[in-house]
Amino acid sequence: PAADMVREWREWSGEEELIEKLAEEEKRLLIRQKVKQAEILRGLGGGAFILGLPGDLSQPVPTTIGSGTLAYVHVVSRWQLSYRRLIDDMNDPRHGEPEMWMANTATGQQMIHPDRIITFRADPIPAILPTGEDQYWGESRVAQVLDAVEDCDTARQAFAALITKARLIRIGIPNLSSIVSTSEGETAFRARMAAFSTAESIFNATVYDSGNGEVGEEIGDTTYKFEGMKDVMDAYGEWASAIADIPATRLLGRAPEGLNSSGDSQQADWNRMVMARQSLDLGPCLDQLDRFLIP
Numbered sequence: 001p002a003a004d005m006v007r008e009w010r011e012w013s014g015e016e017e018l019i020e021k022l023a024e025e026e027k028r029l030l031i032r033q034k035v036k037q038a039e040i041l042r043g044l045g046g047g048a049f050i051l052g053l054p055g056d057l058s059q060p061v062p063t064t065i066g067s068g069t070l071a072y073v074h075v076v077s078r079w080q081l082s083y084r085r086l087i088d089d090m091n092d093p094r095h096g097e098p099e100m101w102m103a104n105t106a107t108g109q110q111m112i113h114p115d116r117i118i119t120f121r122a123d124p125i126p127a128i129l130p131t132g133e134d135q136y137w138g139e140s141r142v143a144q145v146l147d148a149v150e151d152c153d154t155a156r157q158a159f160a161a162l163i164t165k166a167r168l169i170r171i172g173i174p175n176l177s178s179i180v181s182t183s184e185g186e187t188a189f190r191a192r193m194a195a196f197s198t199a200e201s202i203f204n205a206t207v208y209d210s211g212n213g214e215v216g217e218e219i220g221d222t223t224y225k226f227e228g229m230k231d232v233m234d235a236y237g238e239w240a241s242a243i244a245d246i247p248a249t250r251l252l253g254r255a256p257e258g259l260n261s262s263g264d265s266q267q268a269d270w271n272r273m274v275m276a277r278q279s280l281d282l283g284p285c286l287d288q289l290d291r292f293l294i295p
């Protein structure tokens with residue numbers, strides 16, 4: 001959903017001259033592209049903006065922000081940041097937030113004040129379950145759908161393997177069990193099997209004991225039927241679609257199903273989900289950015 005969340009972007013209202021300046025600043029800082037990157041990282045487990053504001057990174061942001069003083073906006077993943085302790089004082093407005101961030105760089109850890117960080121946190125999970133940094137960052141959407149996606153892959157691979165056996169030749173050798181009971185017979189059988197092994201790889205054949213040998217070697221065909229394969233594959237795909245909260249028409253790239261179905265309802269559901277994420281997840285992050293972008 002990250003691309004759709006920034007596809008139409010946002011509109012400013014106010015004096016035209018000020019709106020043009022804001023638009024220029026967003027383009028200079030590549031805000032739209034970086035929001036998309038951060039939203040992708042949110043889906044993977046979490047991301048953040050590091051704001052290039054005046055002063056030491058480890059100190060609070062100055063109270064007065066002038067024009068052009070937001071020098072840069074860097075996008076980092078949750079695995080590039082760490083913290084030692086979350087604020088647990090209920091009287092603190094920043095309760096539940098880290099006291100100080102630490103960025104992992106090639107030269108070591110760099111302290112960054114929370115005023116200079118905007119976090120794009122993953123989906124929240126109950127406080128009784130997570131441990132460590134998951135307590136703050138939450139659970140990635142990838143983790144939520146991974147089992148369903150792996151089931152889809154397993155089903156696809158299983159059916160792909162069956163295609164090679166769509167027509168299997170079966171070769172029956174009389175008295176096979178008696179032949180391999182002696183060393184000479186086993187040696188002869190191994191030589192024979194070497195030929196059959198080549199046949200299996202070339203002609204897709206398998207060997208079995210055909211009985212007492214009254215009719216000699218038997219050669220027959222076994223045909224596999226694939227009725228219902230599409231329904232099974234679709235069922236796995238629809239399960240993944242439901243968990244991912246993405247319409248099957250979009251996730252699986254298929255036409256809408258049902259009589260007179262146009263797919264409009266699925267697209268409307270998708271649009272509502274994107275708007276909800278824009279409002280509940282992305283909006284608060286942009287509000288924090290606008291505190292420094294607008295001045």
